[in-house]
Amino acid sequence: MVVSSAAEAITYPAVGAELDIEGVSHAFDIDGAVLPVLDNVSLTIAPGEFVALLGPSGCGKSTLLRLVAGLEKPRTGTLREDEVRIAGPHPSRVVVFQDPTLFPWRSVWDNVALGLEAQGILKAQRHRVDDVIELVGLSSFRNAYPHQLSGGMAQRVALARALVNDPKILVLDEPLGKLDSLTRIAMQSELVALWQRKGFTTLLVTHDVEEALVLANRVIVLSDRPARIKADIAVARPYPRHRGDPYLADLRKQILGLLGLEATW
Amino acid sequence: MxxxxxxxxxxxxxxxxxxxxxxxxxxxxxxxxxxxxxxxxxxxxxxxxxxxxxxxxxxxxxxxxxxxxxxxxxxxxxxxxxxxxxxxxxxxxxxxxxxxxxxxxxxxxxxxxxxxxxFFPPPQAILEVYTDDLPKLLDSVFASIKLQLGGYIIGATIGFLTGVSIGWSQKVGYWVHPVLRFIGPLPATAWLPIAFFTFPSSWSASTFLIALATGFPVTVLTWSGVASVSNAYYDVARTLGAKPSFLVLKVAIPAALPHVFVGLFMGLGSSFAVLVVAEMIGVKAGLGWYLQWAQGWAAYANMYAALIVMSLLCSGAITLLFRTRDRLLVWQKGVVKW
Structure with missing residues (x-):
């Protein structure tokens, strides 16, 4: 195990952590009724890997992300980050949500600084905030307030706010879902570039099959609620990928079939 | 061309x-x-x-x-x-x-x-009050400001802390909420007779009443502000490594501030009413007392003069509050201009 993870670390020259999801089931109590959302999900993600979770709407993908983030505890099963059990939120696993959820009372700079401030290390490491704002290309907006930003810019700030913590696992909950299609394509390339540069492990939830195929090393297809793993598909294609690549088109057809949508092909 | x-x-x-x-x-x-x-x-x-x-x-x-x-x-x-x-x-x-x-x-x-x-004195009569009765009028102004400021600051502080505690902790809410519902809606002036014989001085009694009038709206609005903060903000802060103290001080309170200022504004209005009544009835100083005194002597020009000063003071206090708010809440769009 140790040997293989070391081998992986060489494959991805990375700071990423290994993520182990083992026999995880989860359910919600809604008005006295138990609503199962995850059914015995097991998944191992290698350090530095980019994994996309695809599944029908409401199948429990986002719940799985909340468990990975440590915002909730699973009813059964365990989640581990680098062999250490996940018991609560930690800045090594940062989530970027579908809504940027920037704090409207903080400027761009202060929003990005949030993590370092919460951990009490901002004073010594202010340059990290500047660097990451530079990285997402928003240096001239560092003093702007969230209401002055466009949707794409706000989501970039949210990304910077996550990245400033140098996360080992970046958890993305449909982060591009609400952007217009052009901004979305541009942000997909930026995301791949950031991931390749930083080497964090990435877990992405998306509705968009094409997005999953353009971004991820591996695509996990989930079933209807309660979610089970239906397929685990490797996307063995170098970056940058092309949307018209026949190999990806083939995979897309196969995945749409798994999701019960082959008629749309 | x-x-x-x-x-x-x-x-x-x-x-x-x-x-x-x-x-x-x-x-x-x-x-x-x-x-x-x-x-x-x-x-x-x-x-x-x-x-x-x-x-x-x-x-x-x-x-x-x-x-x-x-x-x-x-x-x-x-x-x-x-x-x-x-x-x-x-x-x-x-x-x-x-x-x-x-x-x-x-x-x-x-x-x-x-x-x-x-009953309707001419402008020169009011001018005469400002020139000839200035020391007494100024004394009253300072007495009113002192009383109002003390009571308001105490009431706003306690109201803010109570509101945050109720909004944050269910246990505190369990005990404080019923008390608040029972006492809060009572007009503070209804306490006047009791306050004036339970407190050692009319000044402390009036301070208590002004604090009470301020505290209730501030508590309720702060509470609703804290309670209405979106869970998404807490989730974000928690994944970034925030401890509970950070969640209260850097998430809940800033997010609730717009509500808090509405409470402070409402508290200011109701505390003015209590101030004037308390001064008319119990305290032997201040603009309310000056009004009462002028009425006793049928000095109507003095009453109008005092009313003008009082209006300027109240309006000035609200302006100050709104300026503070505009400065603290620059991040908000479209705030009401006073």
């Missing part, structure tokens, strides 16, 4: 000339009228004899004529006076209306007594 440019130039010049002309007659006209209104006020003071015995009629008339001269000078040199000139131009209609009002007031009271006399 040349014909085009000529016609273009004349077409462009014509409306511009019209604009400057209308500007001229507009701004200068109103300024001139305002100056005339104040001149009329001054002359009306000086021309007719007073129907009563007031000592400041002459100086008021001269003062009004000086103001008229200032307005006249300011109107025609507004372009060279920078910001002050612009401000004068903007307020010229108000100066005109106010000048006309005081002229009418002067005529209706001091000169022809169209309004019944001791």
């Amino acid at each position: 040349s014909t085009y440019s000529v016609s273009d130039a004349s077409a462009a010049a014509a409306p511009r000339a019209a604009v400057t002309l209308s500007n001229l007659s507009g701004s200068y006209g109103v300024g001139l009228a305002a100056s005339l209104a104040w001149l009329a006020f001054g002359l009306s003071c000086l021309y007719w004899p007073d129907v009563g015995d007031w000592s400041r009629t002459g100086s008021l008339g001269i003062g009004a004529i000086v103001i008229a001269a200032f307005i006249l000078f300011g109107t025609f040199s507004a372009d060279y006076l920078g910001g002050a000139g612009g401000a004068l131009r903007k307020r010229a209609p108000w100066l005109l209306a106010f000048g006309a009002f005081v002229t009418l007031w002067e005529l209706a009271t001091a000169k022809f007594a169209w309004l019944p006399l001791p």
Whole structure:
């Protein structure tokens, strides 16, 4: 195990952590009724890997992300980050949500600084905030307030706010879902570039099959609620990928079939 | 080419000339009228004899004529006076209306007594209060400010802390919420009789009542502000490594601040009411007491004079609160301008 993870670390020259999801089931109590959302999900993600979770709407993908983030505890099963059990939120696993959820009372700079401030290390490491704002290309907006930003810019700030913590696992909950299609394509390339540069492990939830195929090393297809793993598909294609690549088109057809949508092909 | 440019130039010049002309007659006209209104006020003071015995009629008339001269000078040199000139131009209609009002007031009271006399004193009688009774009036102003400020700060602080605690902790909410529901809606003035014999001094009793009147709206609004903070903010902060203290101080409270300011504003309004009543009934100082005292002596000019001061103070306090809010909440769009 140790040997293989070391081998992986060489494959991805990375700071990423290994993520182990083992026999995880989860359910919600809604008005006295138990609503199962995850059914015995097991998944191992290698350090530095980019994994996309695809599944029908409401199948429990986002719940799985909340468990990975440590915002909730699973009813059964365990989640581990680098062999250490996940018991609560930690800045090594940062989530970027579908809504940027920037704090409207903080400027761009202060929003990005949030993590370092919460951990009490901002004073010594202010340059990290500047660097990451530079990285997402928003240096001239560092003093702007969230209401002055466009949707794409706000989501970039949210990304910077996550990245400033140098996360080992970046958890993305449909982060591009609400952007217009052009901004979305541009942000997909930026995301791949950031991931390749930083080497964090990435877990992405998306509705968009094409997005999953353009971004991820591996695509996990989930079933209807309660979610089970239906397929685990490797996307063995170098970056940058092309949307018209026949190999990806083939995979897309196969995945749409798994999701019960082959008629749309 | 040349014909085009000529016609273009004349077409462009014509409306511009019209604009400057209308500007001229507009701004200068109103300024001139305002100056005339104040001149009329001054002359009306000086021309007719007073129907009563007031000592400041002459100086008021001269003062009004000086103001008229200032307005006249300011109107025609507004372009060279920078910001002050612009401000004068903007307020010229108000100066005109106010000048006309005081002229009418002067005529209706001091000169022809169209309004019944001791109840409607003329402007010079009020001026006389400001010049001759100034020390007493100032003492009252300071006493009121001291009482109001003390009670308001205590009430706002306690209300804010209580609101945050109820909004944050269910346990605190369980115990405090029923008490709040029972005591809060009671008008603070209803406590007056009890407060005045349970507290050691009328000053401490009044402070308590003002604090109570302030505290209730501040508590409720702070509480609702904290309770309505979106869970998404807490999720974000928690994944970034925030501890509970960070969640309260850096997430819940800033997010609740717009609500808190509504509570502070409402508390200010209800505490003014309590202040005046407390001063009229128990405390032997302050503007409320001054009003009461003036009424006892049928000194109606003093009452109007005190009312004007009180209005300026209350309005000033609200302006101060709104300025503070605008500074703290610059991140909000479209806040109400006071």
